[in-house]
Amino acid sequence: MPTGADYVADAVALGVDEVMIDRLVRHFYAEVRLDAELGPIFDARIADWEPHLRRMVDFWSSVMLRTGRYHGQPMPLHARLPVSGVDFDRWLELFGATAEKVCGPAAPLFIDRASRIAQSLELGIAGTRGLMLQTNERLPPLVAPQGAPDEQDV
Numbered sequence: 001m002p003t004g005a006d007y008v009a010d011a012v013a014l015g016v017d018e019v020m021i022d023r024l025v026r027h028f029y030a031e032v033r034l035d036a037e038l039g040p041i042f043d044a045r046i047a048d049w050e051p052h053l054r055r056m057v058d059f060w061s062s063v064m065l066r067t068g069r070y071h072g073q074p075m076p077l078h079a080r081l082p083v084s085g086v087d088f089d090r091w092l093e094l095f096g097a098t099a100e101k102v103c104g105p106a107a108p109l110f111i112d113r114a115s116r117i118a119q120s121l122e123l124g125i126a127g128t129r130g131l132m133l134q135t136n137e138r139l140p141p142l143v144a145p146q147g148a149p150d151e152q153d154v
C-alpha cells in the first residue's frame with residue numbers, strides 16, 4: 001500500500017478525484033441510513049444530512065488528496081456514541097462494498113485508510129470509557145450501569 005509523498009499521486013493515478021469522493025460519500029451514507037443497526041445511530045444525531053455529507057466529502061478529500069479542507073475533530077464526536085466493535089465492522093463492511101462499486105481500482109486505497117481510521121477511533125472510544133484494548137480485543141457494547149441516571153437527567 002503506498003504511503004508518504006507518493007500517496008496522493010498514486011490515488012490520482014487510480015482515478016481518485018472530487019467527483020469520485022462525492023459519489024462515494026453519498027452512496028455510502030444512503031446505505032448507512034437504510035442499515036438496521038447503524039441507521040438509527042446516525043438519524044438520532046443528524047437532522048440535516050446535506051451539511052454532514054459535505055463535511056464528509058471534505059474529510060475524504062483531505063485524507064485521499066491532502067487538500068486540507070477538513071478542519072473538524074472526529075474523535076470527540078464519536079466518543080459518546082453507543083457503539084461497539086460490531087458496529088465498526090458493519091460500518092467497514094458497508095464502506096468496503098460501496099467503495100468496490102463506486103471507486104473501481106481505487107477501492108483498496110479508501111478501504112485501507114478507512115480501516116486504519118476506524119481502528120484508531122475504536123481505540124480512542126475505548127480510552128474515553130476507561131478501557132485499554134489489548135491486541136485484537138474489540139470495543140465491547142456500551143452498557144449503562146443499572147440505576148444510573150440518563151445523560152439528560154444529569
Ligand code: HEM
Binds near residue numbers: 072073078091115121
Ligand atoms: C461505528 C461506526 C461509526 C458510527 C456509528 C459513526 C457515527 C457518526 C456520527 C453519528 C457522526 C455525526 C456526529 C455529530 O455531528 O454529532 C459522525 C461524524 C463523523 N464521522 Fe463517524 N461514525 C462511525 C465511524 C466512522 C469512521 C470509521 C470514520 C472515518 C473513516 C468516520 C468519520 C467521521 C467524521 C470525519 C465525522 C465528523 C464530521 C464533522 O466534523 O462534523 N466515522 N460519525
